[in-house]
Amino acid sequence: MLLILGMSIVTYLPRFLPLYLLTKMEIPEIVVAWLRYVPVAVLSALIMPGILTVDKQLAVTLSNPYLLASILAIFVAYRTKNMMLTVSIGMVAVLVWHAYI
Numbered sequence: 402m403l404l405i406l407g408m409s410i411v412t413y414l415p416r417f418l419p420l421y422l423l424t425k426m427e428i429p430e431i432v433v434a435w436l437r438y439v440p441v442a443v444l445s446a447l448i449m450p451g452i453l454t455v456d457k458q459l460a461v462t463l464s465n466p467y468l469l470a471s472i473l474a475i476f477v478a479y480r481t482k483n484m485m486l487t488v489s490i491g492m493v494a495v496l497v498w499h500a501y502i
Contacts, residue, residue, distance in 0.1 A: 452467045466495050474494070
């Protein structure tokens with residue numbers, strides 16, 4: 402029981418303390434504007450390695466199905482603004498590539 406209590410404290414404190422401390426502070430507008438880019442940067446850092454690598458090798462060519470599917474998905478997202486359609490088209494593109502090519 403002590404181990405579970407200790408693990409919950411160690412997990413909870415790093416999340417609670419910044420939240421508690423930052424609610425009492427006035428954050429400058431420039432910092433708030435800068436923080437708006439963090440989710441996009443993190444998402445890009447998570448997605449791009451999966452798109453640009455095939456078999457753990459950098460593959461920025463037209464033979465990379467993930468790159469082609471992502472280009473198609475970007476086009477669909479731009480035209481339709483529909484997340485479900487974009488993801489579905491990207492997945493179908495990769496499946497078709499692997500099934501027929």
